[in-house]
Amino acid sequence: MTPAEKTIGTVANYVDERIGAAGWVKKSLNKVFPDHWSFMLGEVCMYSFIILLLSGTFLTFWFDPSQRDVIYEGVYAPLKGLKMSAAYASTLDISFEVRGGLLMRQIHHWAANIFMAAIVAHLLRVFFTGAFRKPREFNWILGILLLTLGFVEGLFGYSLPDDLLSGTGLRITSAIIQAIPVVGTYISFFLFGGAFPGVGFIPRIFTLHVLLIPGAFLAVITIHVMLVWYQKHTQFPGVGRTEKNVVGHPILPVYMAKAGGFFFVVFGVIAFLSAIASINPIWLYGPYTPGQISAGSQPDWYMGWLDGLVRMAPPLETHAFGHTVSWNILIPALIVPGIVFTGMALYPFIESWITGDKREHHLLDRPRNVPNRTALGVMSVTFVMVALINGGNDIFATNFSLSINEIMWFSRIGIFVLPPLAFIITKRLCLSLQRADRDLLLHGTETGRLLRLPHGEFVEVHAPISAEKAFILQSHEQATSLEIEEVDSRGVRRPGSFKNKIQRRLSRAHAVAVPKVTDQELKEIEHH
């Protein structure tokens, strides 16, 4: 035994005698993680969150979250002598007087953007591969919760510097709150500490931004990751991979080295971006005053689709009985996002109701094999993209010499027309891909070699595909629809037949698929 081994042994013995850790640590170190590039999207989320905690802590050492008026006396000449809030002045100081301060600000902001982008990409991966199915519905809901928290945390974060751009964002936020019927005005006055912009909002959202919401994030992320650990990761179909096993590299050493290394890579890439690419240059915007605004005011990208919805809303207000209801704010800013997020959270349950499938699933779907779900996903993405384009309609109009009114009308019509169109096209594409898979199985790949037969006919030689690939193409289940009889055995209509009717319709639509290749077909083709 080497001296190093002896030391480690002594420590391990000390710990194990007190908490009996050897058993479960051994098990944990042998834990297997399947490999796929798309499984790293969730890792990017977690790593950028850690980077946010580290860079954010650094920023709090200098940031002064106060709306008290100060006269700027720092080194940035264009703003010298101007009246501004202490929050804005201290952000300028971090940018210009703390060495590496601007870098840290940019790391924090870039990491936030990448955090949100990674969450969205991770969510799409989980959705399109069906990883949310039983037993992982809880984790899906926790994921939606994390996405929602991310929106709020991001909005609060970029509002803290109290510059002209973020102040404009808060003005809009306060208008949304005011639009809530009955209690809106009161909530707005309480949150802002008076009439907008009030005196208390920046210090209040600071506490939420650095304490309460990160605490909630930490708790939910911990449960999220522990559930992945406990339930074991899903895997893509492949030879040797079944619903009953999980194939991959054990934690020690390969996975740990790769995942640990990947954290440093993510951090390095964000640091590089922050070193060379300016983000949120608040000194160009100036301090916030409600009487001014800059043209082309834009929220961060993940808020852009909500702003786009608000922009395209029709000018609808109801005035009745001495009260005003602003549908032009309520519908795009609260009702539609509410429906979108609730729908997302409930989707696993809706799908399982449609398919009647209550089994556990650990093998992932190839998106083409579940055309309805894939089409629904693309439809939702299209919806958000149209809204996002409209959120940047002023930028598009000025950069591409387009008319802002035309972009707005394109979006107003497109938001209703394009998503269903995307659904139909995606569903057709999925079915075509299924057909291509079927052809590949039956006839093999095209080799590009032409043969001339003795009687003069030209044929292309097809080569059989590898057994491995054939297995993957055949591994999915043939979708079947749920058959619910409308009448029972005595010819009486079942109760709830309307609900059953919807379920049957949806189930049929969900089960549309190209028939899988049967053994008999394979045999027949061999005889040719």
Place this chain on the structure above:
Amino acid sequence: MSNELTPNENPVVQHEPRATDTNPKAEKRAEQQVAILFGLSALGSILLVYSYVFVTKDVFIFIPVMGNQNAQQLGIGIGMAMSLFFIGMAAIHWAKTLMSDTEVVNHRHEFRSSDQDREEFVQTVKQGVAGVQLGRRKLIKRSLGAAIGLFAVPPVLLLRDLGPLPKKQLETTNWKPGTRLVTDPGNRPILASDLEVGAVVQVLPAVENSDERPLSDIAKDPVLLIRLRPQDFQLTPEKFAMTHDGIIAFSKICSHMGCAVALYEQQTKHLLCPCHQSTFDVPRGAKVIFGPAARPLPQLDITVDSEGYLIARAAFSEPVGPSFWERNSQ
């Protein structure tokens, strides 16, 4: 759940040995590559320390495409990026080329507990609940309900002092009959005769101490003065009477979500809000001609005082800014 390892029983796919598994030269090369990557990371750390300590804040270097860059910020940033990135790359390269790459298999088990466990669980809960005797103790049950109901009140009530009640703050501004219009910025009164046709001026109500104007006043008081030719207007007689010699005054706070309506197009005489592109037609009394705003910008009734300076003849007849529940006018 057990996690025993079993070798991957894979009838078809064989484990392909890597170059580093079979060729000692390749193995040596991979080892050197990992060392170089770690070395690059160390180099990055040194660059960071050097830039932090020895490069002063006012040095700018020219970099193609990026233009002039602050050398200190750039050195710290690139150094930090290198020091982090190459540690990661080294670890990954090490894992991929030199560490064992045989896949192993863990088994999954259904998550559902055994029937016996579930039965015992139900029994335990039932016993526990029975021990509480809530069904028999009606008095406790009712008082418990009352206590818990009241218990929820204090935490909500404690938030009451976050801010003042709205009162009439959203309905009123600092514009009163006779208030002079002063420029923002500048705080100078305006002679009607000084405004030429086509001029646009942002004004605020004159107050005693203009340096102490709270931001919440600047959030509702700003007004835009625009001078057109009187024959350009298409207004109702009442609205026309609120203008003065071709000068018309609108609240600058958007009736949609309260942004400053700052973009005025001379050619079309349209006011555009940069936030959500609501477009207001000035000659027609800031009527909404495009975008999500549902109401025209409120018009301020203006005239001149005895010295010829512009003043408000009356306060705004409706609340300015975005809508709210208590708003009681069309």
